[in-house]
Amino acid sequence: MTELLLIIALAGQRVAIPAEDVEAVVEIEGLTPIPRAADHVAGLAALRSRVLTVIDCSASIGLGRSCIDGPREAIVVETDGHPYALLVETVEDVIEFSGKVRPVRTSLASGWRRVARGMVEAGEDLLLLVDTQALLAGPAAVAA
Template sequence: MTELLLIIALAGQRVAIPAGDVEAVVEIEGLTPIPRAADHVAGLAALRSRVLTVIDCSASIELGRSCVQGVREAIVVEADGHPYALLVDTVEDVMEYSGEVQPVRTSLAAGWRRVARGMVEAGDDLLLLVDTQALLAGPTAQAA
């Protein structure tokens, strides 16, 4: 089965996500904080007359909050009919993938382990395939 993957940098690491999960790649600016929100929720942002809940992916994978000041790249995904923006370091490329998803054969920190779906070959690299829904859920999903 052939699938498109979006290659991104997340918390300093190159990873892949299924391109079918992505509605758009955007720049986010001007976040509005949400009182008492989970630690991985960076705030709210407006995009084309829609309100997006913005997720700090570094906090979601338990690597601490990233700097959310200024303009940041994000990918827009949808869950249960609601749009979310996942803050990423950079968006690199889209690639076609037709191989099997391989199991993760290395030790990962707990946050990475929670969001990992497996490994995929991207040219000469082996990249972690990340589950966008697990990023949205954040670290509290593991405790539940």
């Protein structure tokens, strides 16, 4: 069975996410901070008359907050009827994938290990397949 994957750059790494998880790819600017929000929640943004909770994926992986000055690329996902924007460095491409998701056979930092679903072949590259729900949950999900 063929699946579409979105190839993105996240915290300096090329990774893949299932395209079926993605509602849109947008540019986010004008974040409104949320007092006392979790560290990986960058703030709120408006998009087409909807309010999005913006997630800093770098902070979600445990690599510290991203620089969020100016417009940033984001992937819009929806969970339980609520829209979220996942901040990424770049959106590269959509590819067809018909292979098997392989287990991760390398040592990963704990944040990457928490969001990893496995490894996938993308052309000649082997990329980490990332779970968008784990990015939304953030590092506190490990403690829960």
